[in-house]
Amino acid sequence: xxxxxxxxxxxxxxxxxxxxxxxxxxxxxxxxxxxxxxxxxxxxxxxxxxxxxxxxxxxxxxxxxxxxxxxxxxxxxxxxxxxxxxxxxxxxxxxxxxxxxxxxxxxxxxxxxxxxxxxxxxxxxxxxxxxxxxxxxxxxxxxxxxxxxxxxxxxxxxxxxxxxxxxxxxxxxxxxxxxxxxxxxxxxxxxxxxxxxxxxxxxxxxxxxxxxxxxxxxxxxxxxxxxxxxxxxxxxxxxxxxxxxxxxxxxxxxxxxxxxxxxxxxxxxxxxxxxxxxxxxxxxxxxxxxxxxxxxxxxxxxxxxxxxxxxxxxxxxxxxxxxxxxxxxxxxxxxxxxxxxxxxxxxxxxxxxxxxxxxxxxxxxxxxxxxxxxxxxxxxxxxxxxxxx
Amino acid sequence: xxxxxxxxxxxxxxxxxxxxxxxxxxxxxxxxxxxxxxxxxxxxxxxxxxxxxxxxxxxxxxxxxxxxxxxxxxxxxxxxxxxxxxxxxxxxxxxxxxxxxxxxxxxxxxxxxxxxxxxxxxxxxxxxxxxxxxxxxxxxxxxxxxxxxxxxxxxxxxxxxxxxxxxxxxxxxxxxxxxxxxxxxxxxxxxxxxxxxxxxxxxxxxxxxxxxxxxxxxxxxxxxxxxxxxxxxxxxxxxxxxxxxxxxxxxxxxxxxxxxxxxxxxxxxxxxxxxxxxxxxxxxxxxxxxxxxxxxxxxxxxxxxxxxxxxxxxxxxxxxxxxxxxxxxxxxxxxxxxxxxxxxxxxxxxxxxxxxxxxxxxxxxxxxxxxxxxxxxxxxxxxxxxxxx
Numbered sequence: 001x002x003x004x005x006x007x008x009x010x011x012x013x014x015x016x017x018x019x020x021x022x023x024x025x026x027x028x029x030x031x032x033x034x035x036x037x038x039x040x041x042x043x044x045x046x047x048x049x050x051x052x053x054x055x056x057x058x059x060x061x062x063x064x065x066x067x068x069x070x071x072x073x074x075x076x077x078x079x080x081x082x083x084x085x086x087x088x089x090x091x092x093x094x095x096x097x098x099x100x101x102x103x104x105x106x107x108x109x110x111x112x113x114x115x116x117x118x119x120x121x122x123x124x125x126x127x128x129x130x131x132x133x134x135x136x137x138x139x140x141x142x143x144x145x146x147x148x149x150x151x152x153x154x155x156x157x158x159x160x161x162x163x164x165x166x167x168x169x170x171x172x173x174x175x176x177x178x179x180x181x182x183x184x185x186x187x188x189x190x191x192x193x194x195x196x197x198x199x200x201x202x203x204x205x206x207x208x209x210x211x212x213x214x215x216x217x218x219x220x221x222x223x224x225x226x227x228x229x230x231x232x233x234x235x236x237x238x239x240x241x242x243x244x245x246x247x248x249x250x251x252x253x254x255x256x257x258x259x260x261x262x263x264x265x266x267x268x269x270x271x272x273x274x275x276x277x278x279x280x281x282x283x284x285x286x287x288x289x290x291x292x293x294x295x296x297x298x299x300x301x302x303x304x305x306x307x308x309x310x311x312x313x314x315x316x317x318x319x320x321x322x323x324x325x326x327x328x329x330x331x332x333x334x335x336x337x338x339x340x341x342x343x344x345x346x347x348x349x350x351x352x353x354x355x356x357x358x359x360x361x362x363x364x365x366x367x368x369x370x371x372x373x374x375x376x377x378x379x380x381x382x383x384x385x386x387x388x389x
Numbered sequence: 390x391x392x393x394x395x396x397x398x399x400x401x402x403x404x405x406x407x408x409x410x411x412x413x414x415x416x417x418x419x420x421x422x423x424x425x426x427x428x429x430x431x432x433x434x435x436x437x438x439x440x441x442x443x444x445x446x447x448x449x450x451x452x453x454x455x456x457x458x459x460x461x462x463x464x465x466x467x468x469x470x471x472x473x474x475x476x477x478x479x480x481x482x483x484x485x486x487x488x489x490x491x492x493x494x495x496x497x498x499x500x501x502x503x504x505x506x507x508x509x510x511x512x513x514x515x516x517x518x519x520x521x522x523x524x525x526x527x528x529x530x531x532x533x534x535x536x537x538x539x540x541x542x543x544x545x546x547x548x549x550x551x552x553x554x555x556x557x558x559x560x561x562x563x564x565x566x567x568x569x570x571x572x573x574x575x576x577x578x579x580x581x582x583x584x585x586x587x588x589x590x591x592x593x594x595x596x597x598x599x600x601x602x603x604x605x606x607x608x609x610x611x612x613x614x615x616x617x618x619x620x621x622x623x624x625x626x627x628x629x630x631x632x633x634x635x636x637x638x639x640x641x642x643x644x645x646x647x648x649x650x651x652x653x654x655x656x657x658x659x660x661x662x663x664x665x666x667x668x669x670x671x672x673x674x675x676x677x678x679x680x681x682x683x684x685x686x687x688x689x690x691x692x693x694x695x696x697x698x699x700x701x702x703x704x705x706x707x708x709x710x711x712x713x714x715x716x717x718x719x720x721x722x723x724x725x726x727x728x729x730x731x732x733x734x735x736x737x738x739x740x741x742x743x744x745x746x747x748x749x750x751x752x753x754x755x756x757x758x759x760x761x762x763x764x765x766x767x768x769x770x771x772x773x774x775x776x777x778x
Contacts, residue, residue, distance in 0.1 A: 269524060269527070
């Protein structure tokens, strides 16, 4: 059986996979190795002495020269065979995204579930805190939808909070989104995103990781993943993130990779606005609507997207400021909608108290239900409500 | 009697005042006139034909040549005599602020109540909407206090909302602030600022206008005043302003006058954040704390202020994000404080409902009172409460 698997991919792919599994062989050493021995095949025919002489640590050199790396690769390929629908794309192959190959430390291998072509498309990363405010959630959802409607692929990291909402917003718009995992691509983390993963795949998106199958969540791997998210993207949009957030790493990666950095401003009294506001201070583009991102894209990409889509979405910023959007709603719905804010959630009990003597609780429940169906409000955990914007 | 008054100021001051009261003589015509006849005295000895030949409209030329302008000046000087404590400072005199003289259309005269030297000091304009949110109010107050504590004079326009709070914040910090009126300097508008005007004067600030005494509020004059506010300042800080706000005029004046423009970012869902966010997009400096303004000042001004003050205020941004500032407060106060937000006000009824069964209304009243005394919260009209930050 292993024979068959090995034949299914090229000898070069197998060797690159073997390098990726070689102990103590990080991006810097790998770079140095490939500078000295640019042909991957020759690395595997080199002697132990030769490998050590180009600066590899003993453990790496032995693993390669003694065939241990290739054995690890074959074991991984066996797993790959039984993991349904996972492709392996190696650095240097045609399917490898050129924009990712440009970065300082491109991953040697990408494990891909779903549509591998999605990662080749022009796209924007939308990232942020795991602990967003309703404002951040709303902005991430709105911008992912609008940018997806422009034809951009939305890249993110599948984490709780802003990342998940960016994927969900794209799915809601029927668009393509690529989730870069900090675990093996067969390990859905956090688990509540299982359904979201399926939806991403159904809509022609992809789930991607550089980590071997079965790799569980370890804190060390999440920051490393960020360089891939920004590496795929034309620009990185930061929605909300606190002062010590991992999102700052993604923004730094973006700058190092010469990607545009975008940020959504927020009240300086909101601690999750610290990173976006600070990035803006440092030169990131301020984003209020999708247009602020779109107009910064290179003109060839804008023309491509416009040609594909025919028509771009209307900017909805004006709608945000609608003086009395409840005016058009039926009586009770309008009243209840008027009491719900976009930035701060309100609890069902507070709503009921507020309308005591004017609306019965069942009228309020009905209005909330209708408003949710009309996608005008959103329910947050614990029966809290905010406006969708 | 008129003789005595006229002797009290120089002949040149009287002539400049006369020019300022001449009908149909705006800044552009005046500039052209002074280019052709640079000596003010000669303007008043010129013949009607000479004045018309340098491009003055008939009404202006006649008013000057036939002595009507000087009669208007004498009448104004008489009023000035009876208006207590109003000084007249004319363009070209030693007391006229050099930075204001630099602008394209400097006012010919300044009517000044209070300490005329305050307008010569390095200062920052803080301006914004008449309809701020609690967030905008809080930021205007905080920044005016902190910048005033740095030794800067705070310039603003005495309007309701952000302007008034900028003056009040400075007064609360015991600092100097200069209010530029869009009415005569003897007409306090809006009237509720009467007490504030007195406080400004007591603390060594000034009230200033270019308009004749007794000029009432007319919409036309308020935008014109904005060029003086920015003209006095080293930079203009915009706190909150909607899309069609007069504050945009002040910001545009600032740019035309090569003043630095600063803006406080805000949630894009807040329509009063439109102008500051848009200004930031266009290159204004994002301001989260006073330091963001201070570090942009020319180094000679920073050194001067530091030398004068000895010590600068601590930046308080960290305090905004205090994880549990209520922890240090007594039991009920802590609970009530925890329910009050910095950005959105809460009504007393809502507080009472929220604590039903846990705190009595009198416990809540006491806690609110204590918190207000401790300057931790602020009461807005109609028994609404917000945090002070």
